[in-house]
Amino acid sequence: MKSQASTLLAEVRTFRQNHPDVRYVDLIALDIPGHFYGKRYPIEMLEKVAAGSPLKLPQNAVLLGVQGGLFKIGDYCFHDGDPDANRRLVPGTLKPVSWESQPLGQMLITSDGTEAPIEFEPREVLAKVLERLHHKGIHPVVAFELEFYLFDKKLDNGLPQFARDPLSNDTDDQPNLHIERLSRFSEVLDDMAQTAKDQGIDITVITAELGPGQFEINFGHLDDGLRAADWAALFCRSTRGVALKHGYRASFMAKPYLQFPGSGMHLHVSLYDGAGNNVLAAHQQQPLRHAVAGCLELLPHCMPIFSPNHNAFRRLGGTVNAATRASWGFEDRDACVRIPDSDPRNLRIEHRLASADANPYLVLAAILVGLEHGLEAKREPIAPLNEDRSSGTDFPVEMLDAVRAMQHQPVLRDKLGAEFIDVYCENKRQDHLAFQQEINAREYRWFL
Structure with missing residues (x-):
């Protein structure tokens, strides 16, 4: 874990050096329909996450429908209190976003490899098969x-x-x-x-x-x-x-x-x-x-x-x-x-x-x-x-x-x-x- 944190921290710091005008980074993951969800983080906060600070997003974000709504699925969404779940940064995916009007970065996040992966997260499903x-x-x-x-x-x-x-x-x-x-x-x-x-x-x-x-x-x-x-x-x-x-x-x-x-x-x-x-x-x-x-x-x-x-x-x-x-x-x-x-x-x-x-x-x-x-x-x-x-x-x-x-x-x-x-x-x-x-x-x- 220390080795991974060190690698991630070096990746973030190198990115900041190479792209000093980038102030925010989109942390993104794919939901079940195949759409990206996530949050936009200040680059300073991203460095803290890379160093080991928790990264949490609502577990049920993975369950969003095509139009972004939540459906009643078993005990999820409306009977579980909408809990957060841990995510981690995916090494090697911090890159500049060149198609936006303002300088921006993006980086993939995932629950696979965390202490409690989300069983229905698409990337986690593939990770288990592999x-x-x-x-x-x-x-x-x-x-x-x-x-x-x-x-x-x-x-x-x-x-x-x-x-x-x-x-x-x-x-x-x-x-x-x-x-x-x-x-x-x-x-x-x-x-x-x-x-x-x-x-x-x-x-x-x-x-x-x-x-x-x-x-x-x-x-x-x-x-x-x-x-x-x-x-x-x-x-x-x-x-x-x-x-x-x-x-x-x-x-x-x-x-x-x-x-x-x-x-x-x-x-x-x-x-x-x-x-x-x-x-x-x-x-x-x-x-x-x-x-x-x-x-x-x-x-x-x-x-x-x-x-x-x-x-x-x-x-x-x-x-x-x-x-x-x-x-x-x-x-x-x-x-x-x-x-x-x-x-x-x-x-x-x-x-x-x-x-x-x-x-x-x-x-x-x-x-x-x-x-x-x-x-x-x-x-x-x-x-x-x-x-x-x-x-x-x-x-x-x-x-x-x-x-x-x-x-x-x-x-x-x-x-x-x-x-x-x-x-x-x-x-x-x-x-x-x-x-x-x-x-x-x-x-x-x-x-x-």
Whole structure:
């Protein structure tokens, strides 16, 4: 503990030396829906926290719904007195915020690693999964890919407007993978990439996707699953901020347009043993088949994580490369679980089902549990799409059905934690019911 405090204190002091104009730092963590909550601390107080002073925030901040409200979930929120819970600073995450009008810093905080971690905090859920895998001698290497849309900064009666091509000042209508789109939007994209790098994120490939104003940015492979999920969360925050600075609105909403592709969160995951050998590649890749079978078995029960809101379910089975059933295949982007072509050292799965607005900590945790379950159960998977285009198993396509499928699944309750499963399912159920409590214009047109 003394060593960690010394490291954190040195990090804060170095930051102050390098950024003397920064007076405040946002201490932030991700809640269940995938939004940041936290507090803005004077830099002097942050130094005291780094030196060992307590850092406490309300425990129930993790339980906030999509709109920031609290739901009655078991004994939480309205029967527990709204207690504080300890948090800690995440080393290496104190970085400058360049997209605000005034100099500012930000730093991740978490309850994992404290004396009483919050069982349903997303980062803590992932931390427990990773710790269990490490005890079993399994070490994941992870890379996230995130798709997002750029819109005009101004909404039109609450509806998004197409991003304007900076060259022609007209709607962005260049085709998929057209390199000219990257050039025309280079100013904002370059700023997004550089800002992410300033946050410590390893940005690699940038792609112009099929939708108007849609792009994808990939991250480097990382042997620290927590940090990989940190990167995804922080990237979403910085990208939104940079877009606003340039006159755009960036969104990771899963399906902003019915007629265009949705935005996904793709994860590449490989597993290694303590000697650095690829676990999936052993014994003529038999562990890979087992791991795929485990992912597909649990996938229908993880849908509230992969599609965390009403809009995310709209993305499934839409235009291109969006699966309608739990499936797998080699070099097949129609599959939920794709096996990219690679040498044995880099053999991995690419999990393609999650929406871009899903919680990255929980998505990674769910995928790893599927892989873990498959390696333990050692079952054969269904036929890959390469052999049978109709291969696949059904999964829920509505939230309430998905919650029912998740809540009592024994493997998930055991490996993700029963308390987390109950809290998460009730949070999703209440959010979905709250979403339904509005009569829209179409409903009046149809039924008035």
